[in-house]
Amino acid sequence: MFSVILSTASRYLLPLLLIFSFFLLLRGHNEPGGGFVGGLVAAAAYALYFIANGVDEAEKLLKAEPIRLISVGLFLAVISTIPSILIGKNFMTGVWLDTNFPLIGKIGTPLVFDVGVYLLVLGIALKIIFSLAEEDR
Template identity: 45%
Template sequence: MMKPGTLILHVAARYLVPLQLVFSIFLLLRGHDEPGGGFIAGLVASGAFALYLFTFGATVTRDLMRVDPRNLIGVGLIFGMVSIFPALLAGEPLLTAQWWDIPLPGGGYLKMNTPLIFDIGVYFTVFGSVMLMLIALTETEEH
């Protein structure tokens, strides 16, 4: 069921949300080498879902998210905490960046690091926090 609004907004929301989510992943992955990172990427992702929320309502947006925003906040905090342990296990100071080359099929390598793990935690925490606030605000208006 579509809420009252323009057809242009409904069509635009359906096409812009996936593009914004892909852009947020791009910002997340380039964060420590270039401008970007977990915080701004989380804001861009929540902006995508905010567009969907304002277009289709809280119930439809919750169905699209499939995960409760409170769970995203918890997962983000766990990722942030996990990112400190590799340095401690290596006998280095807390939050010292650790890097690993993970071999991929076909001969390539995936460079994994603790700053990326921390940024993923920030991404989930920011995204979950903003969505929790926005959904709570729009649900009070719908009732």
């Protein structure tokens, strides 16, 4: 069933939800939030768009295939462990840059890891949603 109201609303809600998911991702280190929740919110944004406009539109909007997101996410998670080894600390010790960035705050390996989790969760959730939707067709 196609609904004009939902379709129009989802077009405006999608960027808002995506921005909110980035916000959740970035505040996650010390406060409630993080890659997992952020990824879920982002997936929910796309899911809403898919409900309103159909799976083809949603896949077109996403551009990347979900499995790419999964592999990039896992790759970032692996990459984030390398600096700790390079500076001679224990595996997966958090390494931070000293400078503060506006908006983002401090940048370090946990953030890279969290972005990895974000992409992984987004990829897996969308893979599941799209597979189920295609099954339905």
